[in-house]
Amino acid sequence: xxxxxxxxxxxxxxxxxxxxxxxxxxxxxxxxxxxxxxxxxxxxxxxxxxxxxxxxxxxxxxxxxxxxxxxxxxxxxxxxxxxxxxxxxxxxxxxxxxxxxxxxxxxxxxxxxxxxxxxxxxxxxxxxxxxxxxxxxxxxxxxxxxxxxxxxxxxxxxxxxxxxxxxxxxxxxxxxxxxxxxxxxxxxxxxxxxxxxxxxxxxxxxxxxxxxxxxxxxxxxxxxxxxxxxxxxxxxxxxxxxxxxxxxxxxxxxxxxxxxxxxxxxxxxxxxxxxxxxxxxxxxxxxxxxxxxxxxxxxxxxxxxxxxxxxxxxxxxxxxxxxxxxxxxxxxxxxxxxxxxxxxxxxxxxxxxxxxxxxxxxxxxxxxxxxxxxxxxxxxxxxxxxxxxxxxxxxxxxxxxxxxxxxxxxxxxxxxxxxxxxxxxxxxxxxxxxxxxxxxxxxxxxxxxxxxxxxxxxxxxxxxxxxxxxxxxxxxxxxxxxxxxxxxxxxxxxxxx
Amino acid sequence: xxxxxxxxxxxxxxxxxxxxxxxxxxxxxxxxxxxxxxxxxxxxxxxxxxxxxxxxxxxxxxxxxxxxxxxxxxxxxxxxxxxxxxxxxxxxxxxxxxxxxxxxxxxxxxxxxxxxxxxxxxxxxxxxxxxxxxxxxxx
Numbered sequence: 001x002x003x004x005x006x007x008x009x010x011x012x013x014x015x016x017x018x019x020x021x022x023x024x025x026x027x028x029x030x031x032x033x034x035x036x037x038x039x040x041x042x043x044x045x046x047x048x049x050x051x052x053x054x055x056x057x058x059x060x061x062x063x064x065x066x067x068x069x070x071x072x073x074x075x076x077x078x079x080x081x082x083x084x085x086x087x088x089x090x091x092x093x094x095x096x097x098x099x100x101x102x103x104x105x106x107x108x109x110x111x112x113x114x115x116x117x118x119x120x121x122x123x124x125x126x127x128x129x130x131x132x133x134x135x136x137x138x139x140x141x142x143x144x145x146x147x148x149x150x151x152x153x154x155x156x157x158x159x160x161x162x163x164x165x166x167x168x169x170x171x172x173x174x175x176x177x178x179x180x181x182x183x184x185x186x187x188x189x190x191x192x193x194x195x196x197x198x199x200x201x202x203x204x205x206x207x208x209x210x211x212x213x214x215x216x217x218x219x220x221x222x223x224x225x226x227x228x229x230x231x232x233x234x235x236x237x238x239x240x241x242x243x244x245x246x247x248x249x250x251x252x253x254x255x256x257x258x259x260x261x262x263x264x265x266x267x268x269x270x271x272x273x274x275x276x277x278x279x280x281x282x283x284x285x286x287x288x289x290x291x292x293x294x295x296x297x298x299x300x301x302x303x304x305x306x307x308x309x310x311x312x313x314x315x316x317x318x319x320x321x322x323x324x325x326x327x328x329x330x331x332x333x334x335x336x337x338x339x340x341x342x343x344x345x346x347x348x349x350x351x352x353x354x355x356x357x358x359x360x361x362x363x364x365x366x367x368x369x370x371x372x373x374x375x376x377x378x379x380x381x382x383x384x385x386x387x388x389x390x391x392x393x394x395x396x397x398x399x400x401x402x403x404x405x406x407x408x409x410x411x412x413x414x415x416x417x418x419x420x421x422x423x424x425x426x427x428x429x430x431x432x433x434x435x436x437x438x439x440x441x442x443x444x445x446x447x448x449x450x451x452x453x454x455x456x457x458x459x460x461x462x463x464x465x466x467x468x469x470x471x472x473x474x475x476x477x478x479x480x481x482x483x484x485x486x487x488x489x490x491x492x493x494x495x496x497x
Numbered sequence: 498x499x500x501x502x503x504x505x506x507x508x509x510x511x512x513x514x515x516x517x518x519x520x521x522x523x524x525x526x527x528x529x530x531x532x533x534x535x536x537x538x539x540x541x542x543x544x545x546x547x548x549x550x551x552x553x554x555x556x557x558x559x560x561x562x563x564x565x566x567x568x569x570x571x572x573x574x575x576x577x578x579x580x581x582x583x584x585x586x587x588x589x590x591x592x593x594x595x596x597x598x599x600x601x602x603x604x605x606x607x608x609x610x611x612x613x614x615x616x617x618x619x620x621x622x623x624x625x626x627x628x629x630x631x632x633x634x635x636x
């Protein structure tokens with residue numbers, strides 16, 4: 001008997017519908033279970049899981065001759081999420097599940113040997129695809145039901161076991177209500193009050209948080225670069241609905257969404273280690289996986305010890321920094337992934353890491369080689385640069401720094417101003433730059449002079465305008481004045497020197 | 498005489514190993530007959546493979562391999578069916594199936610006889626473990 005079920009394959013951040021067709025030819029035969037349609041190893045092994053889970057549900061299928069086909073045949077299917085749809089289609093073939101009801105729902109889930117359903121990554125993408133596909137009812141593991149219910153229009157049915165799924169499909173059980181899982185207490189972000197001294201770096205951090213600009217901090221070890229970066233998450237505004245859904249979908253598809261977290265409201269903060277490869281940063285792999293730049297979308301990508309990163313990995317950041325997206329092409333296809341993040345980078349002035357330039361023991365060549373790792377084109381995309389020096393002991397003792405809450409208030413106010421214009425300052429398109437962030441007369445004069453004297457690239461000028469707009473917003477000024485332009489220029493020079 | 502004791506008698510005779518094996522096949526044939534199967538043939542050769550018993554029940558073709566051992570020590574009769582033979586049996590079954598138009602299903606059973614203890618293992622050979630993926634699709 002020929003039966004059907006609907007499954008979804010996650011491709012990048014999207015999911016595409018997969019038709020599961022099964023043909024049960026003999027209930028009492030030579031016991032062969034074959035899955036065709038480009039399954040990977042994990043999916044091949046679904047045969048063992050489905051047999052065992054079915055037996056646990058009291059339904060013996062191990063002597064049957066079963067063919068399962070996953071269409072379209074040319075799409076590579078990966079992972080264990082197909083266990084449940086295949087199992088249900090097989091059971092429909094035996095007449096244990098009503099084919100008519102099965103035909104109207106979508107299903108996803110991995111089976112355990114004892115018939116329990118295990119959660120799978122990418123539920124959000126799958127739920128969205130199911131709604132688009134006209135199948136709002138999604139049978140899924142109970143741990144995933146809450147996540148799927150975040151998609152508007154989706155009616156997930158969480159099942160604990162295969163048996164429960166079968167009973168619900170046959171109308172013998174009613175679906176249990178979806179309980180929002182206990183959200184994990186969000187990680188406590190350390191407070192800015194811990195950082196003593198470094199007023200210029202704090203100011204730069206505030207500007208970057210307010211306008212989504214890229215920041216480079218240069219300073220000897222131990223002066224607070226990493227401390228500041230870690231405290232950035234606290235002053236960033238929460239994600240709006242659209243951004244939150246996107247960020248959640250990215251994390252879900254990458255399988256890194258913590259259990260029961262619901263929509264991600266806090267901007268992601270990604271801090272990959274400097275041994276990260278290009279594929280880890282921008283995404284890649286045989287099955288294209290989102291990289292750190294995509295995971296940081298809507299938030300911050302923090303690269304500590306910038307020159308220690310592999311050169312190819314750093315250069316690969318150029319395009320996402322400019323476009324806010326990254327296209328990855330592999331043999332399996334090409335994908336456009338979002339990559340809109342603010343880059344925060346930190347580096348030492350030289351490899352020896354001496355606290356004062358005078359005490360440096362590095363040779364000139366080594367220093368140059370070290371600093372060259374942060375190449376011109378990459379630096380050109382960094383709007384704000386600050387040098388951090390060792391603070392004096394009395395500053396460490398007496399400094400009364402602001403708290404995260406105080407800074408956050410100013411950032412939120414500046415962001416509210418930007419919201420009325422429709423763009424975050426760091427993302428104002430070039431075409432509307434003059435209209436939205438055009439400086440006043442004095443500012444324009446200053447900018448023109450600076451561009452000519454300092455050999456600024458047109459992109460550099462645009463970036464200065466954006467930063468100046470943020471500085472004016474933080475000050476609550478309507479016009480971008482010469483002061484704001486001047487500060488923006490000095491911040492930019494800090495990045496390039 | 499009662500059928501069970503007749504079978505028991507057949508299996509309790511002192512025989513040469515070869516003759517004991519043939520006794521086992523006769524016992525198996527009788528058992529399948531008693532269970533409502535039609536015995537289509539014994540010692541059927543299909544492309545170089547010897548099938549001990551070919552039966553039919555309804556529209557299902559059932560191949561039976563009979564193994565007999567003196568004792569159940571060292572694995573006994575159940576363990577006597579090896580991988581290669583299992584493969585050959587399955588493939589012979591696929592071939593044989595083509596000769597009958599009525600066949601809708603096929604399975605391979607094992608009758609394992611240790612001394613006079615008889616055990617029938619239905620679907621003893623399964624395509625999953627004994628056939629490659631492309632061969633499995635033929636089943």
